[in-house]
Every structure is written in structure tokens, then in C-alpha cells.
């Protein structure tokens with residue numbers, strides 16, 4: 371068995387079992403495209419000389435380098451690396467890239483590889499080397515005074531949280547609903563958490579990235595040697611290039627500065643729910659303007675009833691028939707649980723009196739504009755001049771809203787597993803960026819519901835309210851061993867994608883198998899955006915070794931290769 375990637379025993383065993391138990395067809399060895407066995411074996415010897423024998427994995431040891439939620443595995447369409455290489459510092463990384471350039475072997479970069487739902491650590495191009503950066507795991511710096519951290523790729527959200535607790539730093543790092551992923555990978559893929567710095571990529575400040583030729587580049591004030599403002603300011607002198615490394619294959623991020631939330635005096639756990647499907651219009655129209663004018667400074671997370679059910683057990687226990695759960699049964703379950711059809715959660719953070727004042731104002735607005743809804747706020751605070759300990763907030767009201775990491779949401783992927791046992795839990799999603807307008811969101815949920823129910827699936831969704839848009843997540847949890855589920859998920863995705871395309875919606879993030887499809891939406895002026903990025907790609911990575919195909923960006927040598935570009 372390969373060396374563990376987590377020191378936390380629960381994380382390590384959950385991680386290993388998740389991958390191992392997901393396999394339905396034995397792993398088949400594969401070579402990088404256009405590379406002979408002889409050249410590959412020679413390159414492997416060189417990788418081993420750089421990182422050590424035990425840090426180059428092949429054959430059955432690649433169990434942890436596939437997509438555990440792979441839809442096409444049974445049909446022989448699994449995405450598979452030829453080997454995994456795990457450098458521990460930039461010097462080793464540079465040497466690994468030199469070998470890859472010499473032998474034209476593409477690498478697929480990730481930090482921890484927990485991008486579950488989007489391909490996990492699996493490569494876009496079969497036979498790429500899985501370039502696993504989890505051993506580059508130093509916390510370089512944390513400033514309590516300015517509330518920022520600088521981390522290497524292998525630092526997990528849990529590592530950062532633990533470090534802050536251990537050193538009694540008065541900062542609250544943000545965490546997604548699963549704490550075992552990497553800050554770097556999640557931020558680069560525009561992932562989100564729940565605290566005031568939830569939109570991670572918007573709080574990124576100062577990046578170091580290695581280019582395909584081994585050169586190291588820094589961005590913003592981080593590019594000024596010895597600058598005390600490296601991670602304090604996003605100002606730069608000339609074009610901002612940080613964005614070139616987000617959702618990108620133009621470089622490998624080796625350090626990243628990220629802003630954290632200064633520990634507040636008070637936190638208020640707020641909930642708001644409304645009983646009926648159509649109420650989503652009111653929720654968006656009441657809360658949207660408050661996100662824009664700053665009364666609600668942080669993300670409002672809204673989930674539908676079915677997503678709640680997804681956290682409570684298996685669907686068959688709630689509704690044993692095939693087909694979507696009927697309305698009457700949903701109403702019955704809603705009544706039993708005492709929740710809304712739509713359930714919003716958000717936090718208010720800061721000085722106690724200010725938090726209370728925001729809530730009081732919100733109460734007045736809600737009473738006037740959404741009297742049918744139920745608003746609740748529980749405040750947790752400490753003395754003036756002190757900061758709140760996040761662990762003093764009970765998990766139900768705190769948890770990831772106060773930055774405490776866990777594997778809270780993982781059970782949700784088991785929703786569609788048979789009651790009698792067996793099956794393999796998995797999920798896929800379609801997550802469009804939609805204007806924050808009640809009418810528009812209502813129209814979308816009606817459409818999405820119809821699309822899901824036509825294939826016997828429930829509308830299982832949530833959305834994150836930002837100032838001017840919502841990120842709407844249509845989730846399809848499925849049993850990977852069930853062919854009807856796998857087919858339904860693909861049809862639902864295609865139909866939602868098509869409905870979204872008609873309305874001008876793109877996804878905020880994508881599974882490796884649909885990256886070309888999503889990229890095709892950015893078509894202004896005959897795909898000028900793509901041409902722009904490809905020009906940079908060809909200049910920076912002439913051999914096309916860095917994550918070919920990522921976000922639909924292909925290096926010159928693969929650009930016309932339709933077979934390679936084929937996806938599910």
C-alpha cells in the first residue's frame with residue numbers, strides 16, 4: 371500500500387476506502403500519448419531518481435489516482451494516469467518537469483486531489499503523470515495581525531485550522547463543507563466556504579507559480595523582493611496575472627497567499643426558511659438586495675428540502691418507489707422535520723452590537739417583505755476587546771460557518787444507495803452562474819425540476835447567494851453500480867447544460883469530462899478568449915506538458931486530436 375497522505379487516521383482511512391471501494395473494473399496500465407514503453411520506463415527511472423522510488427507509483431498502487439465517481443468506468447472509459455509522481459519541494463518539481471519536457475510526458479497537477487465531483491485526481495488525458503503535490507505541505511507564514519496565510523499546495527484546510535488553534539492565532543480560516551482538501555487546489559478551482567472569506571479566489575493575494583520550463587514567477591507585491599505588502603495588497607504594477615493561474619494549465623502554483631477572517635467578538639448563526647417551492651422567488655428578491663447593499667456581507671447558502679433529506683439517510687427509506695418523490699410525500703417529510711422547502715443559512719460576524727443591529731434591521735425587512743418565512747438568529751459572543759473561540763459555538767450552529775473543519779457533507783453521496791446495502795455512492799453536478807433575480811431563479815428551478823424528474827431523479831439542489839449572482843448547484847447523487855442511474859445522470863447533465871446554454875449560463879467549475887463543453891460557451895468573436903489563452907499556452911508550454919485539456923485549453927500538439935479530446 372502506498373505511503374499515507376494524511377496523518378489524521380480518520381481522514382486517511384476514509385480517503386483510502388473511498389477510492390479502493392469505488393473500483394468496479396480492475397485498473398489497466400496505460401502509457402502517455404505517443405510515448406513508447408521504452409521511453410516511458412526510462413523516464414520513470416529518472417523520476418524515481420529525483421523523488422525517491424517510493425514516491426513514484428504505478429500499477430495497482432494508482433488506486434488513489436482515479437475518479438472514484440467515474441461515470442464511464444464500466445464502459446471502459448475510465449480516466450487513468452500512467453504513474454503518480456510526488457515531489458516534496460520546488461527543486462524536485464523543477465527536475466520532474468525537465469524529464470517530462472524531455473520525454474513529452476504530460477503531467478496532471480493537483481494538490482490533494484479531493485476534487486470529488488469534478489474528476490478527483492484523475493487526468494483529462496489518459497496516461498498523464500498524476501503530479502501529486504501533497505508532500506509540499508509547509509505553512510510558510512500566518513499573520514494574526516493582518517489575517518492572512520501563505521501555504522504550499524499540500525496544506526489542507528484542517529492543517530491550517532489546527533495550526534491556528536495550536537498557536538492561538540486570532541483568525542478564522544474559511545473551510546468548505548469537507549475539510550480534507552487543499553487550500554491551494556480548492557482556491558484555484560474557485561471553490562467556496564461559508565465564512566466572510568468564503569469565496570476563496572477573491573481572497574487570494576500573492577501567488578508563486580512554476581512554469582513549464584521550471585522558472586518561478588510571483589504575482590502582485592509578492593514579486594517585489596522583500597516587500598512587506600506581499601500578501602496585503604492586490605495592487606500590481608501592470609497587468610494582474612494571478613488570474614492566469616486559476617483554473618489553468620499555464621503554471622503550477624507552489625505558494626499561495628490567502629486572506630483569513632479576523633476572529634470576531636461575536637457570531638450570529640442565522641436561518642431563514644420558507645415552506646413552498648415558489649417561495650424561492652421571494653428569498654432571492656429579499657436577500658439579493660441585502661447582499662448588494664452590505665446588510666448581509668457574507669454568502670447566503672440556500673438548500674432545498676431534498677438536499678436536507680440527503681444528509682439524513684438513504685432515499686429508499688423515505689420513498690421506496692422508482693421515480694421522483696411525489697409532492698405529497700415531500701410535504702409530509704417537510705412537516706415531520708419542521709423545516710422549509712427552502713432553507714437558508716448564513717452568518718453575521720463582528721462586534722456584538724453591530725451584528726445585533728444588522729439582525730434587527732433584517733428582522734424588520736423580512737417581516738415586511740417575507741412574512742411567511744421564519745427567521746432565527748442565535749448570537750454567540752464574548753467580552754468587549756476579546757475574540758470568540760469558534761469551538762464554543764455548538765456544531766449545529768457553527769461548524770463550517772465558523773471555520774471548523776469536518777467531513778460533514780460526505781454522507782450525502784450515499785442518498786441513492788439501496789436500503790438493503792451495497793452500491794457505491796457518487797455524485798455529479800451542473801452548477802450554473804445565474805443572475806440574482808427571484809423571477810430568473812424560480813424559472814430555473816422549475817426547469818431543472820422538470821429535467822430531473824423526467825429521468826426519475828429528484829430536484830436535489832442548493833445555491834450560494836453572492837452580491838449580484840447566485841451559483842446554483844444541481845446535484846445528482848447516484849449509485850455508481852447502477853447503470854440506470856449512470857445513464858440518467860448523463861441525460862440530466864446534457865439537458866440541464868442545454869437549458870443553461872439557451873439562457874447564456876455557464877458553469878462555475880466543471881468535471882474533467884465536460885471541460886471542453888463548458889469552454890465552448892465562451893464564444894464571443896469566434897472564441898477570441900480561447901485564442902488568447904492558447905497563444906499564452908503555446909509560448910509558455912511549447913511541449914504541452916502541463917495538464918493538457920484542462921478547462922478546454924489544449925496545447926498545440928493535441929489541439930487537432932479529436933480522439934484524445936473525446937469525452938463522455
Ligand SMILES: Cc1cc2nc3c(=O)[nH]c(=O)nc-3n(C[C@H](O)[C@H](O)[C@H](O)COP(=O)(O)OP(=O)(O)OC[C@H]3O[C@@H](n4cnc5c(N)ncnc54)[C@H](O)[C@@H]3O)c2cc1C
Nearest residue numbers: 480481482483484485546547551552555556561562622623
Ligand atoms: C460531498 C461533497 C461536498 C463538497 N463540498 C464542497 C464545498 O463546500 N465547497 C467547495 O468548494 N467544494 C466542495 N466539494 C468539492 C471538492 O471536494 C472540494 O472543492 C475540494 O476542496 C477540492 O479538492 P482539493 O482541495 O484537494 O483540490 P485538488 O483536487 O488538489 O485541486 C483541484 C484542481 O485545481 C487544480 N490544481 C490543484 N493544485 C494545483 C496547483 N498547485 N497548481 C495548479 N493547478 C492546481 C487542478 O486542476 C485540480 O484538479 C465537495 C465535494 C463533495 C463530494
